[in-house]
Amino acid sequence: MKGLFSWATVVLLGFVSLFFIMKLFSYFQPKPSLPPSPMALPVIGHFHLIGYRVHQSFHKLSAILRPLFHVMLGSVPFIVASDAAAARDILREHEKCFVDRKTAETITRTGSLKELQWIRKEEVRKLLGLLYEKAERRQEWTSGRLLRGSATTGDQMMNSGGSDDCHGHTERGGLRRILWEHRSAAAQKEGRQGSLQLRQSDGADPRGGRAARKENSVKTAVAETIHHLRDARREIESVVGLSRLVEESDVPNLPLLHTIVKETLRLHPAFPIISRHSNAPCKIRGYSIPPTPESRSTFGFSRRCSWSVGRSFGVDVKGQHFHLLPFGTGRRMCPGMSLALQLIHTTLANVMQCFELSIVGGMAEMTEGHGASLPRAHRLVGTPKARIKFLP
Numbered sequence: 432m433k434g435l436f437s438w439a440t441v442v443l444l445g446f447v448s449l450f451f452i453m454k455l456f457s458y459f460q461p462k463p464s465l466p467p468s469p470m471a472l473p474v475i476g477h478f479h480l481i482g483y484r485v486h487q488s489f490h491k492l493s494a495i496l497r498p499l500f501h502v503m504l505g506s507v508p509f510i511v512a513s514d515a516a517a518a519r520d521i522l523r524e525h526e527k528c529f530v531d532r533k534t535a536e537t538i539t540r541t542g543s544l545k546e547l548q549w550i551r552k553e554e555v556r557k558l559l560g561l562l563y564e565k566a567e568r569r570q571e572w573t574s575g576r577l578l579r580g581s582a583t584t585g586d587q588m589m590n591s592g593g594s595d596d597c598h599g600h601t602e603r604g605g606l607r608r609i610l611w612e613h614r615s616a617a618a619q620k621e622g623r624q625g626s627l628q629l630r631q632s633d634g635a636d637p638r639g640g641r642a643a644r645k646e647n648s649v650k651t652a653v654a655e656t657i658h659h660l661r662d663a664r665r666e667i668e669s670v671v672g673l674s675r676l677v678e679e680s681d682v683p684n685l686p687l688l689h690t691i692v693k694e695t696l697r698l699h700p701a702f703p704i705i706s707r708h709s710n711a712p713c714k715i716r717g718y719s720i721p722p723t724p725e726s727r728s729t730f731g732f733s734r735r736c737s738w739s740v741g742r743s744f745g746v747d748v749k750g751q752h753f754h755l756l757p758f759g760t761g762r763r764m765c766p767g768m769s770l771a772l773q774l775i776h777t778t779l780a781n782v783m784q785c786f787e788l789s790i791v792g793g794m795a796e797m798t799e800g801h802g803a804s805l806p807r808a809h810r811l812v813g814t815p816k817a818r819i820k821f822l823p
């Protein structure tokens with residue numbers, strides 16, 4: 432028993448001295464000067480400061496530590512940029528260091544968007560058909576259930592056009608086929624730019640992720656729009672009239688609709704945190720950023736502008752203005768942006784044109800839920816009343 436006790440003491444002393452020797456070594460190693468951070472706890476780092484809604488936790492920290500700070504998620508440093516200038520430094524000035532992300536490859540070609548317009552039209556009509564049905568039966572509608580169909584359009588476009596299945600459940604359909612055909616050629620190219628781009632996407636289920644993002648944006652836009660329906664509808668009626676449905680080609684002539692969508696993306700970004708890995712050491716604002724996982728939050732700076740119905744506030748959502756980056760920017764920005772914007776605008780315009788929507792309870796509850804694609808915490812439940820009937 433006595434021998435066992437002395438062995439345990441020797442092992443324990445060994446571990447303690449190893450710990451102190453390692454500490455001593457690390458003390459003399461040159462350290463990168465990371466941006467400031469709040470007080471960290473041993474082992475867990477800053478996990479105790481991060482809540483369910485990670486972007487909101489970053490936003491709170493950025494009120495004290497803006498514009499650039501770091502948090503330790505366990506032993507992993509996360510650099511967070513929380514204003515437009517810092518985001519610009521990272522995403523434009525040092526873009527080459529932050530183009531990395533993990534896993535699956537995806538490809539996009541701008542021409543395909545036009546070719547596959549029929550799918551989007553079909554999906555929007557399906558949604559309108561469902562709403563007409565609900566209106567006739569005087570049933571309530573739940574945004575989640577109604578929009579699930581249209582949210583799969585992106586996925587259909589990725590797949591459709593395959594030789595044996597027009598809705599393309601084959602690996603070589605549609606954009607996926609284009610990806611297949613061009614992957615090897617594109618991989619050999621040095622500059623991966625132009626209308627054909629080789630990209631990587633994050634997440635274990637990228638298709639589910641982007642469908643959810645678009646679906647959430649349409650739902651939130653519907654909820655936001657309900658407050659500004661009358662003006663938006665007047666605009667649609669003066670531009671398109673009452674004899675036909677709004678088409679994609681009408682969208683550029685509907686500035687109020689654009690403002691509503693833009694404001695929705697600003698107030699409720701479908702993707703509030705965009706994370707990139709740094710693939711090379713770089714210096715930003717005097718801080719040394721090591722080649723480790725890095726992240727920035729669009730949340731802090733995307734809510735600065737004020738709601739302005741009726742006029743666009745001169746900021747675009749296509750990655751040019753670092754105040755508002757719902758689709759990211761640069762080489763790794765969202766390749767589904769044009770598709771998502773087309774769908775959000777036309778779906779919203781068609782719903783506004785055809786239906787009078789009222790929300791059960793009177794007001795839309797806009798509290799944020801949690802999840803990477805930021806769903807709303809409460810479902811939007813309402814009652815549709817048909818204004819004009821276009822479908823048979």
Ligand code: HEM
Nearest residue numbers: 585630631632641645648701758759760763764765767771
């Ligand atoms: C409202 C809808 C959407 C929003 C707000 C959105 C937002 C984003 C954002 C912020 C990124 C990261 C960009 C960056 O790091 O700079 C991204 C990446 C991506 N998005 Fe979207 N997205 C939407 C819809 C879609 C759709 C419909 C598709 C496909 C059909 C799509 C496909 C992708 C892919 C493949 C990536 C990864 C790109 C890469 O890593 O290079 N997204 N998206």
